[in-house]
Amino acid sequence: MEQRRKFLHADETEVIGLDDDFNKLQDKLLVQDLCNGVVSIVGMPGLGKTTLAKKLYRHVRHQFECSALVYVSQQPRAGEILLDIAKQVGLTDEGRKEHLEDNLRSLLETKRYVILLDDIWDTKIWDALNRVLRPECDSKIGSRIIITSRYHHVGRYIGEDFSLHELQPLDSEKSFELFTKKIFIFDNNNNWANDSPVLVDIGKSIVRRCGGIPLAIVVTAGMLRARERTEHAWNRVLERIGHNIQDGCAKVLALSYNDLPIALRPCFLYFGLYPEDHEIRGFDLTNMWIAEKLIVVNSGNRREAESLAEDILNDLVSRNLIQVAKRTYDGRISSCRIHDLLHNLCVDLAKESNFFHTEHNAFGDPGNVARVRRITFYSDNNAMNDFFCSNPKLEKLRALFCFTKDPCIFSQLAHLDFKLLQVLVVVQPRKNYDFSISQIKIGNMSCLRYLRFKGDIDGKLPNCMVKLKHLETLDVSNSSIDLPTGVWKSTQLRHLRSNYFNEATNCCFSISPFFPNVPPNNVQTLMWMNDRFFEPRLLHRLINLRKLGLVDVSGSTIKKLSTLSPVPTTLEVLKLYSFFS
Incomplete structure (x- = not known):
């Protein structure tokens, strides 16, 4: 519990240096005649758009009849976004099953709502959502939409010029205030300027090279917090960041990875296997790390391994590399996210080290493809079908992640033999009527330790699952899958989550x-x-x-x-x- 308490408040949402922005946005949002009912927060990555928008949303939501917060990201699906909104604003189960758009539109016409759409990349997704949301109409009864985007033209397209609020990098004073707050988040030392004047000077030099970008500042603070608070240790970080302020954020993020202990690096890279802005359960991460033996304890004791995995997740949060989304009643991390810049870093580093590949970078030299150990698919462009048709034998594949509506997904899994596969995750939001899950050769995946199916999937897992002697986690929650009685013959089974x-x-x-x-x-x-x-x-x-x-x-x-x-x-x-x- 001591380790857990240490990190309990490390992820509290604070808007340091953005108070003026917050006050202006709140005034704009609540003004009665807001043009189009939209507030657009725009600016370069890492400036704190999401942090600011979430604080604004949470501060005003009680003044509205209903509310919703949705992450849009780079590869959005309009249907899933609308379904997410529908759940949060209180549309009934029956209303969500059929005629979702019409039913949601009818509900929103009668409610004064506030909706936050975070990280919109282009105008096409807004065109799809606008058929239902229609803020220009709903603003007449006081409804509001908050959007964040790194692109000015997107914010202008959605809410016109009046809606725009452009975030700027922090000035030197606010940058150092944020840095100080994050460095001393656990010990509340407000007198360090008097105690360590040399460290203050080094700290200010480090902060200057972060270019006023909050993400770079908090990641740097997390990195320094893991080091000795000495002149030598901090000077080493300063030297490694370099002098080019324009490259400060990218260099800081790369440096933060290189500064990780060797044992933590693969655990951090694992976040890149999920789509951008995905909310990831802590339960999943720790059990997949253990399943792949990324975490090993000398005693071989499973409880010790789980405790170590939890400590590693907390360490990544402490370093500000990971953001906590939800916590359990006793302070454990229930779910978390990773900033999209850090997500991109994970993907790039994973490809370089052959840790994992995505659908976008897996094709290439056949010799390299044969060495693929982990691969993830998270789009609906038939990439999975193309990849496995070209590469039917991936003898070294250890983990396969599928976040896709591709109707070919199960037929592909049925014809592939993954004898060394240890982790299989399938998230299928759309029902596939042409295929039964029972046809998948799960029984041949003799090394499988972690198996998860989620989404609009039904059928019964085959009885050949009795062959899975090493299966530790079986999760079919949030699906319609039946379990065979033979599942209990998996003597290593530790976690069973049914629907x-x-x-x-x-x-x-x-x-x-x-x-x-x-x-x-x-x-x-x-x-x-x-x-x-x-x-x-x-x-x-x-x-x-x-x-x-x-x-x-x-x-x-x-x-x-x-x-x-x-x-x-x-x-x-x-x-x-x-x-x-």
């Missing part, structure tokens, strides 16, 4: 029919089990169970739990859901 209860398909897993086969020493997570099959003795058999989720919970089960004795000391999280009144 929420679906009355039509009765998808929730049970445990009673194969209770004797459940590995008692390994299972730590069981989400979601149907209440009909829950037995209190399960908690005493699974001696390391830390998280349990039950659905369709009855009053009798609640009574059983309230009188349970002794209460398992390892259980940390208990979630109970009832779908019926």
